[in-house]
Amino acid sequence: xxxxxxxxxxxxxxxxxxxxxxxxxRAFSLGADFAEIRFDFVSPNRMQAAIDxxxxxxxxxVFTLRSKDxxxxxxxxxxxxxxxxxxxxxxxxxxxxxELDTIKENDELADFLEKTxxxxxxxxxxxTPPSDELAEILSEMRIYSNYVKVVTTAKSVEDSLRLLxxxxxxxxxxxxxxxxxxxxxxxxxxxxxxxxxxxTYTSLEKAVAPxxxxxxxxxxxxxxxxxxx
Amino acid sequence: xxxxxxxxxxxxxxxxxxxxxxxxxRAFSLGADFAEIRFDFVSPNRMQAAIDxxxxxxxxxVFTLRSKDxxxxxxxxxxxxxxxxxxxxxxxxxxxxxELDTIKENDELADFLEKTxxxxxxxxxxxTPPSDELAEILSEMRIYSNYVKVVTTAKSVEDSLRLLxxxxxxxxxxxxxxxxxxxxxxxxxxxxxxxxxxxTYTSLEKAVAPxxxxxxxxxxxxxxxxxxx
Numbered sequence: 001x002x003x004x005x006x007x008x009x010x011x012x013x014x015x016x017x018x019x020x021x022x023x024x025x026r027a028f029s030l031g032a033d034f035a036e037i038r039f040d041f042v043s044p045n046r047m048q049a050a051i052d053x054x055x056x057x058x059x060x061x062v063f064t065l066r067s068k069d070x071x072x073x074x075x076x077x078x079x080x081x082x083x084x085x086x087x088x089x090x091x092x093x094x095x096x097x098x099e100l101d102t103i104k105e106n107d108e109l110a111d112f113l114e115k116t117x118x119x120x121x122x123x124x125x126x127x128t129p130p131s132d133e134l135a136e137i138l139s140e141m142r143i144y145s146n147y148v149k150v151v152t153t154a155k156s157v158e159d160s161l162r163l164l165x166x167x168x169x170x171x172x173x174x175x176x177x178x179x180x181x182x183x184x185x186x187x188x189x190x191x192x193x194x195x196x197x198x199x200t201y202t203s204l205e206k207a208v209a210p211x212x213x214x215x216x217x218x219x220x221x222x223x224x225x226x227x228x229x
Numbered sequence: 230x231x232x233x234x235x236x237x238x239x240x241x242x243x244x245x246x247x248x249x250x251x252x253x254x255r256a257f258s259l260g261a262d263f264a265e266i267r268f269d270f271v272s273p274n275r276m277q278a279a280i281d282x283x284x285x286x287x288x289x290x291v292f293t294l295r296s297k298d299x300x301x302x303x304x305x306x307x308x309x310x311x312x313x314x315x316x317x318x319x320x321x322x323x324x325x326x327x328e329l330d331t332i333k334e335n336d337e338l339a340d341f342l343e344k345t346x347x348x349x350x351x352x353x354x355x356x357t358p359p360s361d362e363l364a365e366i367l368s369e370m371r372i373y374s375n376y377v378k379v380v381t382t383a384k385s386v387e388d389s390l391r392l393l394x395x396x397x398x399x400x401x402x403x404x405x406x407x408x409x410x411x412x413x414x415x416x417x418x419x420x421x422x423x424x425x426x427x428x429t430y431t432s433l434e435k436a437v438a439p440x441x442x443x444x445x446x447x448x449x450x451x452x453x454x455x456x457x458x
Contacts, residue, residue, distance in 0.1 A: 003232065003458045157414050161446055164453070185386050186415055193422075194453045217390055224393070224423045229232045229458040 002226040005192030006199040008034040008062060009215045010208045012041040017050040024057050027204050031219030034094065034199055036062040038208065039084070040074035047084055051091060062119060063088045064097035070123050082109055095119040095147055100137065103144050110144065119176075121149040128152035128159035128179055135169050147174045147198070154179035154211075160187035167195035174198045184211045189221060231455040234421030235428040237263040237291060238444045239437045241270040246279040253286050256433050260448030263323065263428055265291040267437065268313070269303035276313055280320060291348060292317045293326035299352050315341055324348040324376055329366065332373050339373065348405070350378040357381035357388035357408055364398050376403045376427070383408035383440075389416035396424035403427045413440045418450060 009027035013020055024035040035057060042050045054061060065084055066072025074081050082102075089096050089112065096113070100122045103110050120141040128134075134150055141148040148170075154160050163177050164187055170177075176197045178187040188211060191197035202215040213221075238256035242249055253264040264286060271279045283290060294313055295301025303310050311331075318325050318341065326348045332339050349370040357363075363379055370377040377399075383389050392406050393416055399406075405426045407416040417440060420426035431444040442450075 003454070157411065157442070161442075161450070164450070182386065182412065186418065189415060189419070190450070193457070194450055196457070213386070213390075221390070221393070221419070221423055225232070228422070228425070 003193060003229045004226040005197075005218075005222040006033040007031060007215055007218050007222065008036050008199040008201050009204055010036040010038060010201050010212070011204060012038045012208045013050050014041045017042055017046050017053050020050060020053040021056060023204060024054065024061070027215050028057075028060075030204075030215045031223075032202065032215045034060050034062060036064055036097070036201065038064050038066065038073075039088065040064065040066045040072040044074075044076045044080060044084075047087075051087065055091070058091050058093045061093045062095045062097055063091065063093040066097070067099055067102060070099045070101070070121070071125055082106060085109065086112055089113055089116040092116070097121050097149070098144075099123075100141055100144075104140075117147065118145045119147040119149050120144045121151070124152045125180070126153055128154055128163065131162055131166055131169075134163075134166055134177075138166075138170060138173065138175070142173065146172065147176075149176040151177075152179045152184075154181045154184035154187065157183050157186055160184055160190075163187050164190055164194045167191075167197075170196075176200070180210045182211055185213065188213065189218070192222075193225060232422060232458045233455040234426075234447075234451040235262040236260060236444055236447050236451065237265050237428040237430050238433055239265045239267060239430050239441070240433060241267045241437045242279050243270045246271060246275050246282050249279060249282040250285060252433060253283065253290070256444050257289075259433075259444045260452075261431065261444045263289050263291060265293055265326070265430065267293050267295065267302075268317065269293065269295040269301040273303075273305045273309060273313075276316075280316065284320070287320050287322045290322045291324045291326055292320065292322040295326070296328055296331060299328045299330070299350070300354055311335060311338055314338065318342055318345040321345070326350050326378070327373075328352075329370055329373075333369075346376065347374045348376040348378050349373045350380070353381045354409070355382055357383055357392065360391055360395055360398075363392075363395055363406075367395075367399060367402065367404070371402065375401065376405075378405040380406075381408045381413075383410045383413035383416065386412050386415055389413055389419075392416045393419055393423045396420075396426075399425075405429070409439045411440055414442065417442065418447070421451075422454060
């Protein structure tokens, strides 16, 4: 079996939202398998236009409306964010990204999303906590979905290697686990190769998050690996 | 075909040379396939003892007596180094590491090593030169051996990715190409996976060169990759 890692391109919806689909299509033509649309970069009054713009690619898309305390940019209130999350869910994207804290603290949202395929996410922008703590977070996430995303910050390559070992503790899950920062690049590349991440995140051109490779760089690496297996 | 990267452990022969074989055996038991013995760490009056100590593992060994201007530690004169290189060659190790400059500048040594399997090496401790320059160096190396080693210093992960692309320009060679430094770790791991390096270098415990992973860390990664292919 060729070891063919899948690639998701993260698109920060800044500027003209009518160009969102063109950006995603360009990423697909460069070798991305999926696109994450970061709706939190859209100003609230352009949200509906952005949703309309990406309707055609929603079956290959992760929709994300990241909260500020998890590193996002959404300018509206938390109540507005919850309402938009529901509207995003109604679009039936491949996956809707919802932070663990958001879903834990909003029973009504959890109920609303019962039938939506969600990617439960958790971020640490300071460090990579001990593996036992991360395993604990993963088991909390399991309650809500089999698709889980844990992103930490690597201070050394050892942090990356430790995250790659964490995949051994994710039976039954589709986990996307990697670290941000330069020392995290190893985990971004190997999460689909050493780990069984369903995809890794990349950028279209400029990195949206620290340490992100471009879709072109990652595609090249993964194609070479696939051709050798 | 499982993608099974091979691992060479680099052993700096410091301290009691009679322990060299024990160190190599420990590395083999931890999953190393080959051992590089860095004879340049040995004081000249202990060289013969060091050679005797590793006789039993020479068929799995790379013998290296690195010159000072290529980052080595040998304390004797250049003429002494050349004489020891010949004695190391007579041991018939799996590979004898000889710097490109050394062999270029010593026709007599080049003649002497005609029948010795050598690994022609070149290092840059400052940067990763443009790929065309590196390709030029590779074609100079080809004259002396199919086993070639090009090691640069990565200032960014882009340097690592560029080196991995250089493998596409090595037809007919067994190239070991990677970068030192934290940003080079990606290339140390992937040189046998994305590239076709016959092996990657690791340390037994503490890193001998900047960015080196331990044999244990690398073995774990490679075993996981092999089990997934």
